[in-house]
Amino acid sequence: GESVGLHLPTLSVQEGDNSIINCAYSNSASDYFIWYKQESGKGPQFIIDIRSNMDKRQGQRVTVLLNKTVKHLSLQIAATQPGDSAVYFCAENIGGGSYIPTFGRGTSLIVHP
Amino acid sequence: DARVTQTPRDKVTEMGQEVTMRCQPILGHNTVFWYRQTMMQGLELLAYFRNRAPLDDSGMPKDRFSAEMPDATLATLKIQPSEPRDSAVYFCASGLRGMVFFGPGTRLTVL
Numbered sequence: 662g663e664s665v666g667l668h669l670p671t672l673s674v675q676e677g678d679n680s681i682i683n684c685a686y687s688n689s690a691s692d693y694f695i696w697y698k699q700e701s702g703k704g705p706q707f708i709i710d711i712r713s714n715m716d717k718r719q720g721q722r723v724t725v726l727l728n729k730t731v732k733h734l735s736l737q738i739a740a741t742q743p744g745d746s747a748v749y750f751c752a753e754n755i756g757g758g759s760y761i762p763t764f765g766r767g768t769s770l771i772v773h774p
Numbered sequence: 775d776a777r778v779t780q781t782p783r784d785k786v787t788e789m790g791q792e793v794t795m796r797c798q799p800i801l802g803h804n805t806v807f808w809y810r811q812t813m814m815q816g817l818e819l820l821a822y823f824r825n826r827a828p829l830d831d832s833g834m835p836k837d838r839f840s841a842e843m844p845d846a847t848l849a850t851l852k853i854q855p856s857e858p859r860d861s862a863v864y865f866c867a868s869g870l871r872g873m874v875f876f877g878p879g880t881r882l883t884v885l
Contacts, residue, residue: 705876710873761822
């Protein structure tokens with residue numbers, strides 16, 4: 662059969678709006694999570710991390726929320742700018758100190774000026 | 775400003791040729807990863823090292839891929855012989871206690 666590419670979920674927002682990117686992780690033993698931003702032609706860039714003993718962490722214009730009950734992460738970007746347009750990945754690390762990030766498929770964020 | 779560096783940034787080669795990609799991890803990081811990214815499969819973990827010891831290379835095609843870390847400042851990924859299906863962007867990443875940072879990648883095209 663015909664092969665298809667990886668269809669990424671896409672979020673389109675207007676400049677200045679707040680963006681929320683969601684991620685469901687798979688392993689209840691995961692205890693450390695990282696959000697990455699990947700711009701076209703570049704490597705994934707570390708944005709913010711959170712450990713499982715927290716449910717919220719804030720950075721500059723970004724906030725990560727963790728809901729361990731439903732194995733869900735979200736990345737909130739305040740006052741989204743055109744420079745925020747990129748693919749965003751969440752990565753989970755299974756506990757026990759192994760620290761091997763496993764990546765989801767990513768979400769494409771498009772910011773319209 | 776510490777960062778992971780990779781060379782070459784772009785490589786075009788012909789099927790059957792040997793390809794070697796190099797990575798300099800961030801000084802002090804004890805874990806080094808090799809990932810491959812394609813449109814079809816996304817980001818795949820190929821291999822990783824901790825304190826220079828190879829811990830897992832189950833993500834790599836064993837017959838043609840090899841990963842080594844001859845010293846703390848150099849990690850290599852070699853493909854011999856290369857095939858068109860190896861065309862992808864190869865990322866090296868290094869980390870310490872879970873904080874993992876990626877290099878800019880090597881875009882490999884095998885004709």
